[in-house]
Amino acid sequence: MKAIEQGDFLYERLARELETQISEGVYEIGDRLPSIRMLCARKRVSVATAMQSLSILEARGMVEARPKSGYFVRRRRLDRAVEPRPVVSDLQPQVVGVSDIVADVFRQTSGAGQVPLGAGIPSPELLPIERLSKFLAAAVRDEPRHLGVYGEAGGHPEFRKQLARRFSLIGCELAPGEIVATGGAMDSLNLGIRAVTKPGDIVAVETPCYFGILEILESLGLRALPIPSTGEEGIDLDLLAEATERHAVKAVAMAPTFSNPNGSCLSDAKRIRLLEILADHDLPLVEDDLYGDLPFEGERVRPVKAFDREGRVLYCGSFSKCLTPGLRVGWIAGGRYAERVKRLRFISTVTTPVINQIAISRFLEAGAMDRHLRGLRSALKTQVAQVSEAVLESFPAGTAISRPRGGYFLWVQLPDGIDAMELYRLADAEGIHIAPGQIFCPHASIRNRIRLSCGHPVDNRIRGGIERLGGIVRQLQKERLKRG
Amino acid sequence: MKAIEQGDFLYERLARELETQISEGVYEIGDRLPSIRMLCARKRVSVATAMQSLSILEARGMVEARPKSGYFVRRRRLDRAVEPRPVVSDLQPQVVGVSDIVADVFRQTSGAGQVPLGAGIPSPELLPIERLSKFLAAAVRDEPRHLGVYGEAGGHPEFRKQLARRFSLIGCELAPGEIVATGGAMDSLNLGIRAVTKPGDIVAVETPCYFGILEILESLGLRALPIPSTGEEGIDLDLLAEATERHAVKAVAMAPTFSNPNGSCLSDAKRIRLLEILADHDLPLVEDDLYGDLPFEGERVRPVKAFDREGRVLYCGSFSKCLTPGLRVGWIAGGRYAERVKRLRFISTVTTPVINQIAISRFLEAGAMDRHLRGLRSALKTQVAQVSEAVLESFPAGTAISRPRGGYFLWVQLPDGIDAMELYRLADAEGIHIAPGQIFCPHASIRNRIRLSCGHPVDNRIRGGIERLGGIVRQLQKERLKRG
Numbered sequence A, B: 001m002k003a004i005e006q007g008d009f010l011y012e013r014l015a016r017e018l019e020t021q022i023s024e025g026v027y028e029i030g031d032r033l034p035s036i037r038m039l040c041a042r043k044r045v046s047v048a049t050a051m052q053s054l055s056i057l058e059a060r061g062m063v064e065a066r067p068k069s070g071y072f073v074r075r076r077r078l079d080r081a082v083e084p085r086p087v088v089s090d091l092q093p094q095v096v097g098v099s100d101i102v103a104d105v106f107r108q109t110s111g112a113g114q115v116p117l118g119a120g121i122p123s124p125e126l127l128p129i130e131r132l133s134k135f136l137a138a139a140v141r142d143e144p145r146h147l148g149v150y151g152e153a154g155g156h157p158e159f160r161k162q163l164a165r166r167f168s169l170i171g172c173e174l175a176p177g178e179i180v181a182t183g184g185a186m187d188s189l190n191l192g193i194r195a196v197t198k199p200g201d202i203v204a205v206e207t208p209c210y211f212g213i214l215e216i217l218e219s220l221g222l223r224a225l226p227i228p229s230t231g232e233e234g235i236d237l238d239l240l241a242e243a244t245e246r247h248a249v250k251a252v253a254m255a256p257t258f259s260n261p262n263g264s265c266l267s268d269a270k271r272i273r274l275l276e277i278l279a280d281h282d283l284p285l286v287e288d289d290l291y292g293d294l295p296f297e298g299e300r301v302r303p304v305k306a307f308d309r310e311g312r313v314l315y316c317g318s319f320s321k322c323l324t325p326g327l328r329v330g331w332i333a334g335g336r337y338a339e340r341v342k343r344l345r346f347i348s349t350v351t352t353p354v355i356n357q358i359a360i361s362r363f364l365e366a367g368a369m370d371r372h373l374r375g376l377r378s379a380l381k382t383q384v385a386q387v388s389e390a391v392l393e394s395f396p397a398g399t400a401i402s403r404p405r406g407g408y409f410l411w412v413q414l415p416d417g418i419d420a421m422e423l424y425r426l427a428d429a430e431g432i433h434i435a436p437g438q439i440f441c442p443h444a445s446i447r448n449r450i451r452l453s454c455g456h457p458v459d460n461r462i463r464g465g466i467e468r469l470g471g472i473v474r475q476l477q478k479e480r481l482k483r484g
Helices: A002-007 A010-023 A036-043 A047-059 A099-107 A129-142 A144-148 A157-168 A185-195 A211-219 A237-246 A268-280 A335-349 A354-365 A368-394 A420-429 A460-483 B002-007 B010-023 B036-043 B047-059 B099-107 B129-142 B144-148 B157-168 B185-195 B211-219 B237-246 B268-280 B335-349 B354-365 B368-394 B420-429 B460-483
Strands: A063-066 A070-073 A179-182 A202-207 A223-228 A249-254 A285-288 A313-318 A330-333 A409-413 A449-453 B063-066 B070-073 B179-182 B202-207 B223-228 B249-254 B285-288 B313-318 B330-333 B409-413 B449-453
Touching: A010 A047, A036 A047, A047 A063, A047 A070, A047 A368, A099 A211, A099 B335, A129 A144, A129 A354, A129 B129, A129 B144, A144 A354, A144 B129, A157 A179, A157 A330, A157 A354, A179 A185, A179 A335, A185 A211, A185 A249, A185 A285, A185 A313, A185 A330, A185 A335, A185 B335, A202 A211, A202 A237, A211 A223, A211 A249, A211 B335, A223 A237, A237 A249, A237 A268, A268 A285, A313 A335, A330 A335, A335 B099, A335 B185, A335 B211, A354 A368, A368 A409, A368 A460, A420 A449, A420 A460, B010 B047, B036 B047, B047 B063, B047 B070, B047 B368, B099 B211, B129 B144, B129 B354, B144 B354, B157 B179, B157 B330, B157 B354, B179 B185, B179 B335, B185 B211, B185 B249, B185 B285, B185 B313, B185 B330, B185 B335, B202 B211, B202 B237, B211 B223, B211 B249, B223 B237, B237 B249, B237 B268, B268 B285, B313 B335, B330 B335, B354 B368, B368 B409, B368 B460, B420 B449, B420 B460
Parallel strands: A202 A223, A202 A249, A249 A285, A285 A313, B202 B223, B202 B249, B249 B285, B285 B313
Antiparallel strands: A063 A070, A179 A330, A313 A330, A409 A449, B063 B070, B179 B330, B313 B330, B409 B449
16 A cells, blocks of 8 residues: 555645644634645645645635635534434345336436436546556457457456455455456346345345345345444444344345445454354355445555455455446455356356456556546545535535545435435436435335435536535425425 | 348359259269369359369268269268157256256366367357457447446447347347347346246246256256257147146247257247247247357248247347357347346346447448358358268267257267266366266256267367267277176
């Protein structure tokens, strides 16, 4: 990780330094920051660098520029924001029934022209597509023979080697032999969950939980046992332990790092405790680490897989959220279940396109990934902060928002009595796409939350969309009072 | 199809003409064919063309060159060959248990250096890989934006349009809206079978049946109801009708055209009768048409889908067997089940790489596919004939072989009492890879058949492999007599 720190852009480092000073009270709300001239002199940076640092803080809503006076620390709405309450669960296994709603939300809409706060998709302008396409074209030119053969079931050896190296650098040892290339994270999750269950089995999941995992459980005839997430700190491990005592749970499927939708993240201590609970009942963990590469600050979070000495973690990753959704390249490292995963790979699609794996291997080997990730993390941090501020500005009192420390998503608790599905429909009619809370739990019981995706740079269209969204919430509140 | 006939190479047309004359007795066994000089004069072709035509017939074992005397019609072992007996079935649903054997046969072996008579893989030298790779590189260069987005769930519109056009030319109407791009035929079959079943359901299959279909049934907890194939004429429709009367069959999954492994092909009349049986019980057909593009003679066989007026056929295709295994591009046209297929697509891998679909669309649009297929069909016809002759030459009496009219495979019935699994193991130890009959039925009850793949040009290595294989069969016979 040192390489990443050293490679940081100077303006990002300066912005971070000022941010720390503000959060530590060196500069308080209303205080004026050092002038650009002073910053240049003290920090030995150029005017352009100093200005860029201040722009970043301005975009995040931390400081404001007052004409001819300089930059001042701003009273942030975020500081006063309340976090959503944890969702409650009776710890009973449930047959899953979300896919009709998910289909309604994500399949019928073309998405074109809508304000894109719904799908968890990175804006293409944040991705190094031109550069990556050159790697792909070169791979096709150099090694066309891969078009004429199926390729190894587990994926191209170079792809697996590059992944193993990359993870080794963050202290997570993946054996190339346990890695299987996939067509993206959904493919990985399908293989992982299928490898450790059979129809009718019970799988413990977080609540809220990525709807894709719930759809997989539904499509395979598996039952979900929802375990509440406490918010920032992730899944409630005491309740998970209790649930595994009370029911014949066969596996746990969850995202310990910047979980979709609420952005929660387990501490290292909790990761170790999670593995202890799994060991007590000899359970596997299907670890969805789709957002682990996207912390807003500091080092990449080590996956639970890094702490696993018993091969019980089936680690699922993908390049779709951080590099290219279009090449459809993901992977799974199946631990002690690797052979079963490999067999399911063969039975489901035999192999995935090797040439795409080679393009990404070369991109990684060229060191292009870390440089790209620095920019993407910084952009996402800014975008999440901007969406957060805009929500707090436009939504009525009683609104609470998550404080994600990585990833794409903002989890919003609406004032009491507002139905997210109703909000979704009214917003959709006005061309604003959001994800209603209903799709993030087995039986659509989360009714007053929504997920906002922050994958796109916040322009006036998105800002306007959030404002109108707030207007619809207020309208729904009024109607409720009238009816009440 | 006329366009294809007109586009034939002259030497192929002449070879076909001579072949017809031989089969009709114009030239009988031992007769001398017209000399090259006479052929040139009568048929108005060049010496090179006449020689190439005769070489083709020689490769297929129909004629032999005698030095200084000319070409003579050869006594073909094929003419005396017996066809394998149909497999019997008690028409009872069975839990499938083949995947352990399939894994043993196809997963543990690397395949490198082996005599490749096992896997159903086209030799890369028969595929236009360089040309196709140029289309792919151009697609990447022209449209890199597809790397930055997920693409439409059903696949790229141009890909679906090209497929619809192509099938319309053979009298099979596919609506672009019912087509979903997949990662190859196994992906298509999975989506098709999953769309019309739930765990525990009964699916009628042919016996013998492609092991991939059986593995899918096994992995999904479905039961198979095996219906005997009569040999050349395909599945026994009377028995299928009886089975659907006796059991709660939920779907039929089969390859009506050049079925893997026995090469059978339903007549048009039987295709219509099949649809009537399906209509009687309102059943869907998952049609595996992986080899429909590869007839040895005449026009492309029209799929059952072409006769289907009720949307009950889920048509599964792929480019892996006829163009490129490495790009992983297939499709399914789901008929009335298209929406369920689309949902399962989303839940399993969201989408497949659009850029690969574009490369193939452009390849089709350029008219490069039909030209390529002509060469491939001719090569496969020759290879199947050569493998057939070699088997009849090397294997002991009591051996029977199929007479496929398209595709890759030769289905061989061994003399009574020979166990195919034992033959497989002994051959494997000598570096010869074959597919034992056991993997082509739900419960490994086909014991004295093997499938030989004819995907590779028959060189001395392959010829030697078949000879040694015959030697092992004779050895097993002797041991059996001793033990007997």
